[in-house]
Amino acid sequence: MKTFTKLAFLGIFAATSIAFSGAAAADDAPVKLGDLEITSAFTKAMLPGQPVGGGYLTIKNSGKSDDMLVSVASPVAGTVELHEMAMQGEVMKMRRLDTGIAIPAGKTVELTPGGLHLMFIKVKEPFTQGGKVPVTLTFEKAGKIDITLPVEAAGPGGHVHK
Numbered sequence: 001m002k003t004f005t006k007l008a009f010l011g012i013f014a015a016t017s018i019a020f021s022g023a024a025a026a027d028d029a030p031v032k033l034g035d036l037e038i039t040s041a042f043t044k045a046m047l048p049g050q051p052v053g054g055g056y057l058t059i060k061n062s063g064k065s066d067d068m069l070v071s072v073a074s075p076v077a078g079t080v081e082l083h084e085m086a087m088q089g090e091v092m093k094m095r096r097l098d099t100g101i102a103i104p105a106g107k108t109v110e111l112t113p114g115g116l117h118l119m120f121i122k123v124k125e126p127f128t129q130g131g132k133v134p135v136t137l138t139f140e141k142a143g144k145i146d147i148t149l150p151v152e153a154a155g156p157g158g159h160v161h162k
Helices: 003-015
Strands: 030-034 036-043 052-061 067-073 077-088 091-098 101-103 108-111 116-123 132-139 143-152
Touching: 030 143, 036 132, 052 067, 052 132, 052 143, 067 077, 101 108, 108 116
Parallel strands: 036 143
Antiparallel strands: 030 036, 036 052, 052 108, 052 116, 067 101, 067 132, 077 091, 077 116, 132 143
């Protein structure tokens, strides 16, 4: 595993938890783009010296056609990649998803700590609790939409996905 990948994995794992508790952010109003509805968007405060951050959200596709989240951009990071964390045997591995994240028709896809997520790389300033992170999501069919991820406390807890 490359050194950067190890650092990215450790930073994300340290700043987030696979366990979820607490309540959704007050500004968790659904955002619609065509047949897509985006909810539960958030990120976590970053630890001192952490070069990467994670972003999480839920995408519901109420349409009859599949779509694909193909890219994400943010002015607060050099790049934002689509990532997946998954167990391979007894080892948790993270990998970039070059083709995007499928959003099947009639389904809901959750980007969560420990699973699919956004990876903010070369973050200009660490995310701080109470802050907001602007992002532009680009979908293959639905197009682009700007949303804001509220920054929650670092570590365990935070958002509840229903």
